[in-house]
Amino acid sequence: MSPSGLTFDAVQRLPKILLHDHLDSSIRPSTMIELAQEAGHELPADSPEKLRAAFRENANSGSLVKYLEVFDHITAVLQSRDALHRLGQEYVETLVEDGVVYAEPRWAPEQHLQGGLSLVEAVEAVQEGIDEGIRQAEAVGHTVVVDQLLCAMRMNDRAEEVADIVIEKHRRGVVGFDIAGPEDGFLPSRFRETFTRLTEALVPVTVHAGEAAGVESIREAVTAGRAHRLGHGIRVAEDIQSTELGEVARWVLERQIHLETSPTSNVHTGAVAAVTGKPHNVMSEHPFDALYRMGFNVGVNTDNRVVSDVTLTGELMELAEAFDYTATDLLTFQLNALEAGFASHEDKQRLREHVITSWSSSASPLANSSGTRTA
Numbered sequence: 001m002s003p004s005g006l007t008f009d010a011v012q013r014l015p016k017i018l019l020h021d022h023l024d025s026s027i028r029p030s031t032m033i034e035l036a037q038e039a040g041h042e043l044p045a046d047s048p049e050k051l052r053a054a055f056r057e058n059a060n061s062g063s064l065v066k067y068l069e070v071f072d073h074i075t076a077v078l079q080s081r082d083a084l085h086r087l088g089q090e091y092v093e094t095l096v097e098d099g100v101v102y103a104e105p106r107w108a109p110e111q112h113l114q115g116g117l118s119l120v121e122a123v124e125a126v127q128e129g130i131d132e133g134i135r136q137a138e139a140v141g142h143t144v145v146v147d148q149l150l151c152a153m154r155m156n157d158r159a160e161e162v163a164d165i166v167i168e169k170h171r172r173g174v175v176g177f178d179i180a181g182p183e184d185g186f187l188p189s190r191f192r193e194t195f196t197r198l199t200e201a202l203v204p205v206t207v208h209a210g211e212a213a214g215v216e217s218i219r220e221a222v223t224a225g226r227a228h229r230l231g232h233g234i235r236v237a238e239d240i241q242s243t244e245l246g247e248v249a250r251w252v253l254e255r256q257i258h259l260e261t262s263p264t265s266n267v268h269t270g271a272v273a274a275v276t277g278k279p280h281n282v283m284s285e286h287p288f289d290a291l292y293r294m295g296f297n298v299g300v301n302t303d304n305r306v307v308s309d310v311t312l313t314g315e316l317m318e319l320a321e322a323f324d325y326t327a328t329d330l331l332t333f334q335l336n337a338l339e340a341g342f343a344s345h346e347d348k349q350r351l352r353e354h355v356i357t358s359w360s361s362s363a364s365p366l367a368n369s370s371g372t373r374t375a
């Protein structure tokens, strides 16, 4: 239970919104073991528990090389139509278990072509899995909306092809575009033409920025990238001295550009360390609370679930404990994310009503009445 009386079970039951969640690294350890056997790929552990522990150790080692090693194992087992279908289907199942009602799983189809699939075939395999997952959820009374976000890898040269698919499938399963992979050295201006083309096609984008690189990357994300949201974006805090905002921080605040923060991942990858200047950090040192109190539009995400061994409920509880948040605060983060989501207006209207009604009617057993804080 958090200091304000929130319990994990109560928060898990409430409808939540998840915008920054990498589809591939949401894979269940048990599924990974089965797929690895089929693909003849050797994993660092042979039971789900040991695999989870091994990944967590890598993620929290302070070494980016070790953190990224986990992704090599994940992509190795996700190279067939069947594997991607299963990934999509189980993705929905796991979300429903955690009370998520809207999600935008993001992934880079170009990393899943070693088994002979084309980019489009990979996207369609995932879509079929998602559709099946949604049907199964509805059959047992859960309504969930899941829209794909397609990423191009920053160090490769396939962004134009990925953008083609996003434009073709926009509003038909796919809602937006992102660039992922090494941020430092591969700034958004590298993809200026692609971003311009997506804007002209009226397709929204979010850009990983302000995670592994600082203020300049955020500036490029909102200028060259025309980003509607920032993937993490927490290093915008580097553009704030005491309460004095630099021009990039001011732009992000005044435009209310949504920050897709991912608390545990931000600690693991060193994004928090870049802000604090300390090599090791605890959750209470995350700039999330300072940004929230200054009026930045913040949301809470998982980023890489199996790598960091997190859930959305768990991340909300971590923040609630670190900053003494109440149910009102957690509801604010859900509504911030929903408004910033790329879902259709109709889906958002329906979801907003469901989220507000559920959180409001559960407010009293969720938390004690003291210390409600709004930004």
Ligand SMILES: [Zn+2]
Pocket: 020, 022, 208, 231, 303
């Ligand atoms: Zn990410």
